[in-house]
Amino acid sequence: MQDCKKIVAALQGGGDSSDIREAAWQAGENGCQEAVPALAGLLASGNLGIQEAADQALRRIGGKATVEAVIPLLRSDEAPVRNLAMDILRETGAQDLPSLVGLLHDEDDDIRIFASDILGSTGSVAAVVPLGEALLRDPEVNVRYQAAVSLGELGLKDAARYLNKALGDEEWVQFSVIEALAKIRDDSSIGALAKALHKSSDLVASMIVEALGEMGNVKAVTMLMKHLDAASTALRNKICKAIVQILGGKSLKLLSEAERERFGHYLLVALTDEDEAVQDAAMTGLGFVGGEKASAEVLALASGLDPDRDHDRLVLAVDALAGMGPTRALELALEGDDARPAQVVVDVARRLCSAPLCEAMKSVFWGRDRDLQREIAQALCACARPEDKPFFLEVLGRHEDGTVLKTALEYIGALGGEGVGELLFGFLEHPYDDVKEAALEACVQVGGQGLDDRFRAMFAEQDPVRRLMAVYAMGKLGVAGHVDEIRAALDDEVPDIRKVALESFGDSCVDLGQWLPAIRERLHDEHREVRLTVVELLGHCEGEELLPCLEEALDDEDDWVRVRAVEALGRRGAEAAVPRLVEIATGTNTLLALKAVEALGAIGGKTAFRALLEVLDAEDPELQAAAEDAVARIQESGEEEL
Numbered sequence: 001m002q003d004c005k006k007i008v009a010a011l012q013g014g015g016d017s018s019d020i021r022e023a024a025w026q027a028g029e030n031g032c033q034e035a036v037p038a039l040a041g042l043l044a045s046g047n048l049g050i051q052e053a054a055d056q057a058l059r060r061i062g063g064k065a066t067v068e069a070v071i072p073l074l075r076s077d078e079a080p081v082r083n084l085a086m087d088i089l090r091e092t093g094a095q096d097l098p099s100l101v102g103l104l105h106d107e108d109d110d111i112r113i114f115a116s117d118i119l120g121s122t123g124s125v126a127a128v129v130p131l132g133e134a135l136l137r138d139p140e141v142n143v144r145y146q147a148a149v150s151l152g153e154l155g156l157k158d159a160a161r162y163l164n165k166a167l168g169d170e171e172w173v174q175f176s177v178i179e180a181l182a183k184i185r186d187d188s189s190i191g192a193l194a195k196a197l198h199k200s201s202d203l204v205a206s207m208i209v210e211a212l213g214e215m216g217n218v219k220a221v222t223m224l225m226k227h228l229d230a231a232s233t234a235l236r237n238k239i240c241k242a243i244v245q246i247l248g249g250k251s252l253k254l255l256s257e258a259e260r261e262r263f264g265h266y267l268l269v270a271l272t273d274e275d276e277a278v279q280d281a282a283m284t285g286l287g288f289v290g291g292e293k294a295s296a297e298v299l300a301l302a303s304g305l306d307p308d309r310d311h312d313r314l315v316l317a318v319d320a321l322a323g324m325g326p327t328r329a330l331e332l333a334l335e336g337d338d339a340r341p342a343q344v345v346v347d348v349a350r351r352l353c354s355a356p357l358c359e360a361m362k363s364v365f366w367g368r369d370r371d372l373q374r375e376i377a378q379a380l381c382a383c384a385r386p387e388d389k390p391f392f393l394e395v396l397g398r399h400e401d402g403t404v405l406k407t408a409l410e411y412i413g414a415l416g417g418e419g420v421g422e423l424l425f426g427f428l429e430h431p432y433d434d435v436k437e438a439a440l441e442a443c444v445q446v447g448g449q450g451l452d453d454r455f456r457a458m459f460a461e462q463d464p465v466r467r468l469m470a471v472y473a474m475g476k477l478g479v480a481g482h483v484d485e486i487r488a489a490l491d492d493e494v495p496d497i498r499k500v501a502l503e504s505f506g507d508s509c510v511d512l513g514q515w516l517p518a519i520r521e522r523l524h525d526e527h528r529e530v531r532l533t534v535v536e537l538l539g540h541c542e543g544e545e546l547l548p549c550l551e552e553a554l555d556d557e558d559d560w561v562r563v564r565a566v567e568a569l570g571r572r573g574a575e576a577a578v579p580r581l582v583e584i585a586t587g588t589n590t591l592l593a594l595k596a597v598e599a600l601g602a603i604g605g606k607t608a609f610r611a612l613l614e615v616l617d618a619e620d621p622e623l624q625a626a627a628e629d630a631v632a633r634i635q636e637s638g639e640e641e642l
Contacts, residue, residue, distance in 0.1 A: 004032035011038040021053040028057030033065050040069035044081050047359055051084065058088055063223055064578070071103070074114050086114060090121035097122065101130045109140045116143055120150025125158060127459045132162030135177075144173045152180025160186035167196040174204050182211035187219070194223035205231075206238050213242030227257070227268055237270040241281035249323070252288040264289040271297055287323030295321060296329035303333075303341040318347045326354040334360045341370055346375045353383035362391050370401055377407040389415055396423060402591035405430070406438040413442025421451045427459075428469060440469050444476040451543055453475060459485050464494045471497055474502020479515075491520050495527040502533045509541035520549050528558045535561060539568025563595050570599025578603060582611040594626050601630025609634050 007030070010023035017470070025044065027035035035057070041055035058066050066088070066276050073085035103115035116134055119127040128151065135147035148166060151159040159180070166177045168198075169390050174196075181189045190212070197208050212220040224246075231239060243263070244252070255263065267289065270282035279301065286294040300318035321330070321344070328569045330348060334343040342364075344356065349357040361376045368376065370638075377395065380388050395408040409634070410418050411425060422448060427439035443451050455477070459470035471489045474482040489501035502522060505512055522534045537552050538546045550572070553565035566584065585596035596614055600608040612634070613628040 004034050008035050024053035024057045028060035036065045051592040062092045063095040089118045093118050094122035094124050104134050111144045113146050116146040120153040128158045135166050145176045148176035148180050152183045157186045164192035178207045178211050182214045185215045190219045209238045209242045213245040237273040237278050240270040241278045244281040244285040249288045260289040283320040288318030290324045295324045295327040302344045321348045322351040326356050331360045350379040374403045377404050381407045394485045402432045402435050408521050409438040411440045413445040416446045468497050471500045498530050499533045533559050533562045566595040566599050570602040578607045597626045597630050601633040604634045
């Protein structure tokens with residue numbers, strides 16, 4: 001350790017700036033208390049590098065000596081020096097509070113302001129009393145202002161009793177007092193703030209109301225409610241927002257009927273406030289206390305919102321409207337010419353699924369534009385009411401838009417019923433592929449012998465797309481009931497049909513063993529996608545008899561088939577495959593080696609562990625890292641004894 005005396009000499013020697021910076025660094029590194037006065041003097045240096053070095057050193061040394069040495073710099077005529085001194089004292093001042101507290105009695109107003117500021121950063125409960133006394137007794141308004149700010153920064157409940165008393169101070173001080181009380185959130189301040197509310201200017205009263213809202217204490221609600229009638233419109237709107245903040249939506253229902261009616265009236269006024277936060281609070285409140293008029297007003301506001309820019313506010317409006325329930329105002333909006341409010345109502349109707357709104361949507365459907373028709377259809381489908389079946393059957397018979405048709409097919413497929421199978425089957429001829437897909441899913445949902453027979457007949461057709469749809473449907477309807485067709489599909493000339501036939505086993509994996517010879521044959525299919533499907537199927541389904549097939553896939557000519565086989569064996573914990581995986585892990589194909597290492601880590605066991613230890617010596621850093629992770633995984637699984 002370098003001698004502190006030499007360090008001090010270097011600091012005071014007036015040498016090269018780099019030497020002085022080095023000495024300052026050494027002073028901080030070695031905690032040289034003797035160097036503190038010299039370091040404090042260097043804060044006034046014109047060299048920024050030296051200033052910075054001295055600053056950092058003093059922060060590291062800290063203690064009473066640093067505080068005492070830096071305090072005089074608060075009186076410097078140079079603002080940068082004063083600012084540096086304040087920053088250092090904010091960090092170190094708690095180590096010598098008495099020296100800082102003493103500054104609160106200084107004759108210089110600025111020094112008392114500086115001291116009040118610094119004490120707020122100490123985090124010490126011992127700073128509360130002196131700051132509180134300064135707040136209540138200092139003759140300079142800016143000192144009192146700063147004392148309140150600092151008490152808020154400390155955030156200690158002990159400060160509330162001083163801040164409560166200061167609510168009667170000048171308006172400038174009141175601002176900082178209210179902000180501080182909002183941060184501290186002490187119950188004792190609720191009454192004090194409410195009392196001050198009656199005596200304050202509108203500006204201060206507005207701040208008090210916002211503070212009470214942020215504090216969220218339910219005790220404030222009664223006091224705020226009493227102030228509603230006498231308050232100006234702007235202040236009353238703020239009070240409405242605060243009450244909603246405190247109570248939340250559901251608790252508003254606990255108000256008496258008279259209180260809800262009165263409060264709802266004021267919320268309607270607040271809905272027109274220029275402050276969006278007030279509007280949003282009013283919407284939330286009206287969602288629980290509103291009625292017909294409130295529904296119309298919130299709908300009007302929501303209709304003017306931009307769906308992209310105001311998405312969150314629009315969601316809030318829809319929530320409020322849904323909370324008010326089905327109203328005549330919503331029905332009238334559906335019947336009107338303006339598409340925007342109608343769109344909002346459809347969003348609400350999707351939530352409510354009420355009979356009046358659903359009937360209203362159906363009654364206006366055919367007179368609306370395509371986009372709104374799509375929304376109405378989706379809303380009715382989401383509600384899934386059996387009584388809407390005739391409407392959707394009409395849509396399938398009349399409409400031409402693919403999106404609307406898909407929605408109708410989804411509804412009919414979910415609802416099912418007599419006589420719909422033939423209608424749904426007819427849409428398999430539709431020119432749009434996505435409509436065909438929706439119709440196919442609907443047919444599968446409806447099922448039944450009639451559709452089953454149709455799909456069997458379709459499988460015998462020449463059109464490969466028709467055969468593919470038939471195989472998909474029969475697979476979903478159950479492989480066991482379509483053994484001959486699925487077996488034939490596994491040998492179909494079209495690769496996609498063979499692939500879909502394999503996928504039909506994936507839903508249940510039931511009785512896969514009896515199909516294993518036919519499935520295994522597809523491991524040698526000429527198309528990679530078919531072979532990949534086999535590997536994915538075997539990796540997904542359980543059964544020890546499937547593992548040899550996965551090992552066989554390790555010899556595939558395509559790397560990705562082999563990769564998927566390696567992954568499947570690792571996922572299945574196939575211990576019998578470890579020798580093959582070890583061989584791959586030490587081979588020349590990096591991608592396969594990485595996957596094999598991961599699989600060995602998942603499987604574990606002595607052989608895998610020892611092989612991975614050898615891979616740790618691989619030249620490839622990526623392979624080394626993978627082996628380290630795999631070894632760690634085995635060890636975490638309780639294999640440390642290996």
